[in-house]
Amino acid sequence: MTVGKIKAAIIGSGNIGTDLMYKLERSDVIELTAMIGIDADSDGLKRAKQKGYTVFTNGIEGIIENPHIAEIVFDATSAKAHVRHAKVLKELGILTIDLTPAARGPFFCPAVSSNQSSGELDNVNMITCGGQATIPIVHAVNQVADVSYGEIVATISSLSAGPGTRANIDEFTITTRRGIEEVGGADRGKALIILNPADPPILMRDTVYCEVKNMDESAIRKSITEMVEKVKEYVPGYRLRQDPMFDGNRVTVFIEVEGAGDYFPAYAGNLDIMTAAAMRVGEDFARSMLKEKAAESLI
Amino acid sequence: MNKRMNKPIQLTEVCLRDGSHVVAHQFTEQQVRNVARGLDEAGMHYIEVSHGDGLGGSTLQYGKSLVDEMTLIEAAVDECQNAKVAVLLIPGIGTVNELKQASELGARLVRVATHATEADVSAQHISKARELGMESLGFLMMAHSVSVEKLVEQAKLMESYGAEAVYVTDSAGALLPIEVRERIKALRNSLDIEVGFHAHNNLSVAVANTIAAIEEGATRIDGSVRCLGAGAGNTQTEVLLAVMERMGIDVGIDLYKMMDVAEEIVGPIIPGSQEIRKGSLVLGYAGVYSSFLLHAERAGKRFGIDPRDILVELGKMKVVGGQEDMILDVAAELAKNNKVRV
Numbered sequence: 033m034t035v036g037k038i039k040a041a042i043i044g045s046g047n048i049g050t051d052l053m054y055k056l057e058r059s060d061v062i063e064l065t066a067m068i069g070i071d072a073d074s075d076g077l078k079r080a081k082q083k084g085y086t087v088f089t090n091g092i093e094g095i096i097e098n099p100h101i102a103e104i105v106f107d108a109t110s111a112k113a114h115v116r117h118a119k120v121l122k123e124l125g126i127l128t129i130d131l132t133p134a135a136r137g138p139f140f141c142p143a144v145s146s147n148q149s150s151g152e153l154d155n156v157n158m159i160t161c162g163g164q165a166t167i168p169i170v171h172a173v174n175q176v177a178d179v180s181y182g183e184i185v186a187t188i189s190s191l192s193a194g195p196g197t198r199a200n201i202d203e204f205t206i207t208t209r210r211g212i213e214e215v216g217g218a219d220r221g222k223a224l225i226i227l228n229p230a231d232p233p234i235l236m237r238d239t240v241y242c243e244v245k246n247m248d249e250s251a252i253r254k255s256i257t258e259m260v261e262k263v264k265e266y267v268p269g270y271r272l273r274q275d276p277m278f279d280g281n282r283v284t285v286f287i288e289v290e291g292a293g294d295y296f297p298a299y300a301g302n303l304d305i306m307t308a309a310a311m312r313v314g315e316d317f318a319r320s321m322l323k324e325k326a327a328e329s330l331i
Numbered sequence: 332m333n334k335r336m337n338k339p340i341q342l343t344e345v346c347l348r349d350g351s352h353v354v355a356h357q358f359t360e361q362q363v364r365n366v367a368r369g370l371d372e373a374g375m376h377y378i379e380v381s382h383g384d385g386l387g388g389s390t391l392q393y394g395k396s397l398v399d400e401m402t403l404i405e406a407a408v409d410e411c412q413n414a415k416v417a418v419l420l421i422p423g424i425g426t427v428n429e430l431k432q433a434s435e436l437g438a439r440l441v442r443v444a445t446h447a448t449e450a451d452v453s454a455q456h457i458s459k460a461r462e463l464g465m466e467s468l469g470f471l472m473m474a475h476s477v478s479v480e481k482l483v484e485q486a487k488l489m490e491s492y493g494a495e496a497v498y499v500t501d502s503a504g505a506l507l508p509i510e511v512r513e514r515i516k517a518l519r520n521s522l523d524i525e526v527g528f529h530a531h532n533n534l535s536v537a538v539a540n541t542i543a544a545i546e547e548g549a550t551r552i553d554g555s556v557r558c559l560g561a562g563a564g565n566t567q568t569e570v571l572l573a574v575m576e577r578m579g580i581d582v583g584i585d586l587y588k589m590m591d592v593a594e595e596i597v598g599p600i601i602p603g604s605q606e607i608r609k610g611s612l613v614l615g616y617a618g619v620y621s622s623f624l625l626h627a628e629r630a631g632k633r634f635g636i637d638p639r640d641i642l643v644e645l646g647k648m649k650v651v652g653g654q655e656d657m658i659l660d661v662a663a664e665l666a667k668n669n670k671v672r673v
Binding site for chain 1: 390391422423427428449451452454455648649650651656657659660663664
């Protein structure tokens with residue numbers, strides 16, 4: 033069963049971790065072995081148990097005691113917890129894909145960055161949900177028009193914002209801003225997040241404003257359209273709500289993200305884009321690990 | 332009544348923050364200095380200075396500030412002998428970094444504002460403000476949109492994070508006096524901290540609502556001189572002071588001096604008129620966040636749509652404070668539908 037797959041574990045049994053569990057089930061290069069949490073009564077751990085995964089309820093200790101259970105660990109805990117996890121996992125030689133906004137390792141956005149240098153890395157960060165939804169657009173505009181300022185507004189349904197996000201909302205805005213600059217390519221960035229309690233819950237909406245140095249409407253339109261297709265490859269519910277709007281040196285892009293409905297309902301596009309992006313990055317790493325293993329076995 | 336009745340009423344003048352919306356965030360340093368000096372000389376207790384959407388609000392989403400708010404905060408602090416300078420912070424827009432900066436420049440109080448159902452995003456900021464030695468208050472926006480029970484539950488959360496008062500914030504100017512009474516009374520009965528009230532005059536009941544709040548024991552009260560605040564403005568400060576004097580409530584602020592500030596300093600800053608017109612009336616009627624008004628008027632012009640239709644649609648969608656990007660989106664959508672009909 034394990035032939036041709038890389039073993040992975042998830043630490044953090046909240047919304048994100050549980051949604052990721054459902055996604056990894058479908059992977060043909062990753063074999064999910066364990067789900068790790070700290071609350072045996074959490075819905076995520078209960079579901080993991082039902083599905084037959086190994087379940088640890090003692091957090092990171094579970095991996096310290098069983099270091100061979102995974103070559104890749106997805107961390108879906110909190111930025112604070114990740115700081116400690118990152119250290120431990122590095123010492124164990126396990127590659128960590130960090131879904132918290134701790135921003136220890138380099139930022140990864142699958143539609144933008146390629147994983148050429150994966151061999152060197154031991155920890156990569158998935159930025160934030162708002163970052164995953166908007167940075168591709170900033171990047172698309174930047175490629176053809178040079179973005180001097182990129183600003184994004186992520187609006188998510190209140191039900192889809194877990195306690196971790198709520199307690200550390202500044203980490204969201206600060207990490208997303210950095211992502212807009214470092215991965216999106218804007219000279220300066222700014223990020224806003226809004227929680228909307230409407231019932232029935234709203235789909236995740238993102239608005240991207242870019243001020244550009246070289247305005248070229250048709251090139252920008254084309255670049256955005258291509259980028260949307262690229263993100264759709266791993267987030268099928270990612271789409272433009274309106275045609276991009278142009279105003280002087282400014283372009284405004286309206287996006288909507290409908291989730292795949294794996295663990296959370298479809299409105300939680302913010303959870304879906306995060307886990308889908310993390311899975312994509314994890315699979316890219318798993319493929320290169322498998323390639324290396326194949327090469328080693330030939331020698 | 333009860334033991335908490337004894338706290339004196341303290342007024343916060345919000346024209347240099349809420350009024351920022353009215354001037355599209357184009358306050359100059361000189362204007363802020365003049366207003367702050369006038370208010371301080373009249374005896375105002377607190378003067379709030381920030382971008383209309385709070386610290387960090389200078390954005391394409393809400394409108395860029397002409398002058399950096401930190402410069403304006405510093406200028407206001409410089410002008411005030413007795414009045415304390417306050418700031419607004421909406422988590423998700425501003426961060427503790429801006430709060431720290433404002434505190435270093437001399438801001439003494441922060442209102443941490445969340446939508447009425449989302450108080451738990453304020454814990455980080457309320458406690459940070461306490462750590463910085465600032466007065467730290469909670470601000471529950473769009474208070475008309477939730478039940479009294481929900482509001483109490485959320486106010487208690489803010490109290491648990493260390494807030495020294497929680498405001499019932501009628502961002503849409505949609506509350507009626509009876510509804511204000513219920514809310515203030517319920518908060519007074521459930522909290523050990525002070526209760527505040529912030530109004531918008533979109534239905535012409537801001538002063539009446541504020542009096543109702545005071546009668547129910549609210550002690551932190553907001554106003555804006557000449558109604559220089561979003562929509563039709565807030566409780567008109569100088570009018571409220573006159574009414575309070577008639578009621579025998581003395582808060583130590585000079586009524587005539589406030590009238591002069593209103594007439595001579597603030598009046599000339601107001602670009603149009605703050606009287607209730609169809610746009611601001613619809614805000615209160617449809618229950619929409621007051622700062623949406625100018626954005627809806629602009630979007631209406633751009634897409635050839637009645638701004639009232641945009642605002643009513645936003646009200647139906649239960650859009651919350653800060654969602655200014657929805658205005659263009661809704662306007663574009665309405666324009667599409669209009670075309671289909673033709």
